[in-house]
Amino acid sequence: MLKIGYVVNADVNDKTQWSGTIFNLYNILSKKYEVDPIVLETKGLDKWFYIKQRLKQILTKKSSTNMMVPYSKLKSKKLTNLLQQSGKKYDILFFPANSVAAAFVNTNIPIIYLSDATFHVMINYYLFNLDERSIENGNMVEKQALVNANQIIYASDWAKNDAINYYGINVNKINVLPFGANLIDKFIKKSFETNKQINLLFVGVEWERKGADIALECLDFLNRNSDSKYKLTIIGLENPGTIKNDHVNFVGFLNKNNQGDYDKLIKYYQDSDIFILPTRAECAGIVFSEASMYGLPIVTYDTGGIQSYVEDEVNGFRLPLEKKGKEFAEKVEFICNDPNTYMTFSKNSRTKYENSLNWDKWLESCDRVIKKCLDD
Structure with a gap:
């Protein structure tokens, strides 16, 4: 059986x-x-670089990143030594x-x-106020990793295109394999009635980036202007204390390592009708695969990278x-005003999951990537 060395920084069983x-x-x-x-446990090294980053932030008001060349060389050297000392043979x-x-x-x-991204696309997207040296180092580490790899897997065309256009990587060694859902499949076929309460689901742990404010605006508009009644469940965030709305349920963070929390998360997906996430920055979004899993x-x-997960006017809408x-709210109403329209979108979501957004499909595609890698 082919043997893979799976290089990580912590316990692979940690679902967080x-x-x-x-x-x-x-x-998979x-x-x-x-x-x-x-x-690659390097707690002392990680702590030293973290302290260095914090000092830089305090003294210069500029942010740093762990993608510094000296740090990368130390991590790579530790891996090289581990491979040599273990005596294990990996394919x-x-x-x-x-x-x-x-x-x-x-x-x-x-x-x-x-x-799910290149370092370059993360600048001023996820990573802000980086100093010039950090940007230079980050791009050097990223480019070297891409050059060093025999084959590359990205979770979206967005990331693939940047690797080609910015880093000049050969398209022949880049593969796009969308991520699957990180929940077990307990799908219950949807039914829909316009005269019942319609449940919106939001899953995210960052208020501003994930667009919780827009989700709340959407809910308010729906309940003021629609004949139906809407409820919004927000998972991953606490009520800041300023939201006084009986139609909002703040669940807080659910830890997938905790079976009770894991089961609750699945139940919320099963009981919801629409998934709304006005995220302003997203590399891929596992939650879109999970939403599609539950129709x-x-x-x-x-x-x-959302385009690889949400097809406009097929399993949902992507707004400017x-x-x-x-x-x-207008898009939610469009989907929910007619049961047939709703069921079409719901079936399309489930079909999207079954055809491409699940880990078994991912493994089929990865098997071809592994064959290419061994043939290089």
Whole structure:
């Protein structure tokens, strides 16, 4: 059986790592291959670089990043030593979101690097106020990791296009494999009546970036202007104390490592009618795969890698970033004003999940990437 060295920074069973993606990638690869976690625990090194970053932020008012060349070289050296000392033979090294370790590792083992974004597209998108040295170092580490990899997997065309256009990476070694849902499949076929309460679901842990304000505006507009009644459930955020609205349910953070929280999250997906996430920045969005798994039509912004998950006017709508709560409400109403329209969007979401947004489909495509990697 082909043996994969799975290079991570913490326990692969931790479902909070990268929204559960590290855990799910490990498990789906293990269905077909022998997957050996190579855990690069560098707590002392990580702490030292964190203190250095904080001091820079205090003294210069500029942000830094862990994608510094010296840090990357130290991580890569630790990995190189681990590979040499273990005596284990691997057919492939697989790096999920770990360009820092992949950039300078010294090995003849073929490398597959996976990510949902490039460093370049994250500047002033997720990463703000970086100093020039951090930007220069980040781009150097990213470029070296991409050059070092035999094959690259991205979660969206958005990331792929930047790797080609900015870093000049050969298109022949880049593959787009959308992420699956990081929940078990307990789908219950939807039914829909316009005279019942319509349940909106929002899942996100950052108020501003995820657009909680727009979701609340949308809810307010719907309940003031629609014959139907709408309720919004917000998972991942606490009520800041200023929201006085009986139609809003703040659930707070649900930890997927906790079985009770995990089951609650699934129940909210099952009981909801529409998934709304006015996120202003998103590399991929596992939640879109999860919403599609449960047959939820999706209303979101057209940004980042979302295009690979939400097809406009098929399983939902992607709105321009300048649109506000009113426009989100209009799309929700369009979907919900007619049961046949709702059921069409719901079926399309489930079909999108079954055809491309699940880990079994991901594994089929990854198997082809592994074959290409070994043939290089």
